[in-house]
Amino acid sequence: MFAAYAARIDRDQPLNGLELGERPEPEVRPGWTTVTVKAASLNHHDLWSLRGVGLSEKALPMILGCDAAGIDEDGNEVVLHSVIGQTGHGVGPDEPRSILTERYQGTFAERVSVPAWNVLLKPKELSFEEAACLPTAWLTAYRMLFTNAGVRPGQSVLVQGAGGGVATAAIALGAAAGLRVFATSRDAAKRARALELGAVGAFEAGARLPQRVDAVIETVGAATWSHSVKSLKPGGTLVISGATSGPNPPAAELTRIFFLELKVVGSTMGTKEELADLLAFCAATGVRPVIDSVLPLDRAREGFAKMEGGDLFGKVVLTT
Helix, strand or coil: EEEHHHHHHCCCCCCHEEEECCCCCCCCCCEEEEEEEEEECHHHHHHHHHHHCCCCCHHEECCCCCCCEECCCCCCEEEEECCCCCCCCCCCCCCCEEECCCCCCCCCCCEEEHHHHHHCCCCCCCCCCCCCCCHHHHHHHHHHHHHCCCCCCCEEEEECECCCHHHHHHHHHHCCCCCCCCEECCCCHHHHHHHHHHHCEECCCCCCCCCCCCEEEECCCCCCHHHHHHHHHEEEEEEEEECCCCCCCCCHHHHHHHHHHCCEEEEECCHHHHHHHHHHHHHCCCCCCCCEEEEHHHHHHHHHHHHHCCCCEEEEEEEE
């Protein structure tokens, strides 16, 4: 079957390790099922894999891709939950959780195998391309907002770095849920798009907000950390799920954190149950993933280059 896969690790030039070509059919395992992929979306996790983060040389070659929507063995339209081993289903109780492409072959292929427990029915309201955007970036944003930040309709939230997959999802989900959403970006066009998604204000990175917020959704890391902490109300919550600008901010703002009794919460992905709720939320409200571009799988390299360069707003989707 045709696939996009990591053949080599290159920490400085990750695309040098990306290959497109034939790979073996998915392995048959007890408790697993094979899904015919209709659409799959890119995540920064895929670039990090090519750099060797979470993916070892001995696991190569590894088909990339965490997210997918497709057709299961019974002909149902389905979405995949990409966290393997979260409950032990299909792998046994002692295996630690992992994301597809860390231990098991991923979704940038014509077919992918996952534990049967990881398959959810796709709502008919969502296209394959839309559904394929949800299991990583949008699920991460959903958990950050509603589980870890615990914000309620009417409260306020700052989303740093509008344009990235998680940030874009947080803006759209927050607005649809009745939150007062502020966003930042260095790019004027991305600020304008954030307003179109429902943000009540979009500002230059580091700019003073009209008010302090109940929660901050942080994926940028070092470059925005200080601004995130300073933007919170006393008792507010900063939820972080990534650090694309680096993990070591020049100022940790520890005095402000303890004096204002701020909460800092780490967040990674989400549960199958949260993904089911996210799918239902999108179906019921009409909120849809923002798709930057849709490319056939044999043009995956273009999508990777677009993501690496940051020249996108929303998700890049690959179709078979």
